[in-house]
Amino acid sequence: MTTRTQTPVEREELISGSEAIARACALADIDVVTAYPIRPYDTVMQFVSKLIADGELKCEFIIAESEHSQFEIVKHASAVGARTFVGSSGVGWFYAMEAIAVTAGLRLPVVAMVGNRALDDPGAFGCEHNDALAVRDLGWLLTWVSSGQEALDTALIAWRVAEDPRVFLPCAISADGAFLTHAQQMVRVPDKGLVERFLPPYRRGEFQLHPDNPITIAPQVNEDWLMEMRKQSDAAMRRARGVIVEACDAFERVFGRKLTPFVEEYMTEDADTILVGMGTLAMPIKVAVRRLRAQGQKVGFLRLKWFRPFPVEDVQRVLSRAKAVGVIDRDYSFGSPFHSGVLSHEVRSALYDAAARPPMVSFVAGLGGREVTQPLATEMFTIAGQVARSGRSDNETYWIGVRGKQS
């Protein structure tokens, strides 16, 4: 995160990623929040409940009896015009999946945090991205954050973009379980007055459910109208790109900190070999980049901040000039083309029409919260470097840091 100026209305505090998002909830003056326990996301609700108990946030805090109810309650609160926050992790996110799907179908701008977690069984608390990725096709805006600061900033951006009438789509903020939800970092927490200049009130307008506006929401449309409505969601998602860019520009004007909207480039300018990834594994990869650069290797790292809408132009621009690209998935997609993870497929798809198509290799790493260490980061650069030299890969997908031999 680049800091241009230290604005006097931001205060630096040592807080976790979950607490950073909880603070954003108070700054955004949310109206309704629903909680249900599951590790690791639920730390955010512990902080939100404390903020309410201490009088720093006035909102309805509802302890739901299941994740399904948790997401249904905020869906309906959003329909009457309330700003909402919700969240879950792993199988809890899946338990709510019916509500999650219809929230997007109804174009309700609920903001959710996903504390990324493996889908047990077998039991695992650690980070995997398959939970959040399950909504990638449904009309949810989907972003991955990699620091506490980015978590707070992105939450504010999430409400602004989701509630923009040109968008009206829900937004999921993915935060790596434990690595981000629980790890403390120095975070600049802005003043509420400053946030009010950035984040306008949520106005549902002609879609608000209220006796003054007696509309019927979500009747049966069937084959007569559903396709037109799906197309409208598609158009909204396309418009979201521009709204995200606008929000980042406004963010810089208000807070004095520059945010690149969709991707973070790390020493990619002249890089021959570029690794691509999302979330907190950025940190060990960046350290590996610096170490390998010190040895004279031209390596770089591209981090995707938004997965939906997918930053296809940035991906093409940055990667098409590389000699080899390695995509790191903290997820899996069994039986898929090349048996790689989801991100890898998306990057491959984005590069198909690129001016130049670099050879690609896929990595599956860090599943179940297994740490992506320096040796593993270096190993991925080594494999990708071999691809850069030979122009091809013998094995499309490598499992990194796993026992047993590669298939």
Place this chain on the structure above:
Amino acid sequence: MTTQQLRPIRGVHNAPLEEFYTSGHRTCQGCESALVLRLMVKAAGPRTIVLGSTGCMYVANTTYYSTPWVVPWMHTQLGSSGSAATGTAAGLKALMQKGKMRDEPINVISFCGDGGGVDMGLSAISASLTHPEYNHLVLLYDNESYANTDIQASGSSPWGANTTFSPPGRERRIMNTRWKKNTAIMLAHGHPKSRYFATGCPSYSLDLMNKVRKALTIGGPTFIHTFDPCPKGWDYDPKYSHELGMMAVEAGLWVQWEMEDGKLTYNGPSRMIATGRRKRRPVVEYLKRQGRFAHFTEEDIAYFQAQVDEMWEKWGTPGISSVKLDLTGDRA
């Protein structure tokens, strides 16, 4: 948060003429659930938001470009009537208390069928009844099957009824052997801070409208369970809908009651039965009128009657609750 003060309707000629559930639906002829909704929102009036969970009263009522709802209406998921009520009421409360919306009492009613209330949505309804700070009514319209999808057995389909999941066959005449009863009293027992629970039947329309008014006026979360004869699911001539509802009440199979602040009272014919001023009609009359029981043998009818007799003769609260008090000793 205050509620609208809705006065009891004294006599049918004093019922409001305005309809807030009108033409534009395509429910079956003789559909008593449609009548429940019409009476419900007639009693509630125009400053009302209605949430409807998936079921026949969603699919048959609201087809895009054609809605019977004059008041604002929103669909909710099959198991979400409780959550929809909580979310809507919480959203309104937050916005009004923070000055983001004009402060006025707005009725919130969320309805579900027996699939959405007796089965799938029970957990969320229970949760909604634990929030005394939100004013809303959950109304369960019970036509004793998944009548939208194809008449499949639900938790409240009666013992032995012919449904598409419990067809009588050569090997097994009785496929549905379940006997799940009295969802309202089940919920009333465990939610002491909820002030109003009731049952109703559209054959007794004034009683039903006044129960809706009481539920909305008293404050906090409330629950009403209605018994709705369904010509399609029960297989009878639609003109007998009202009569069948009355027969079920007079046979003691369906019991009309309300519970206000923990005080339980029987209503209408159920009160007459409970106080011994009227004898229960035999259930056979009720059973014989419906195709769903056409396969019943004399033994089946006798068994069915015995279950109803047990409700009235053996239960602690006759017809309503099987809980019996025993202070004579510790048998554990």
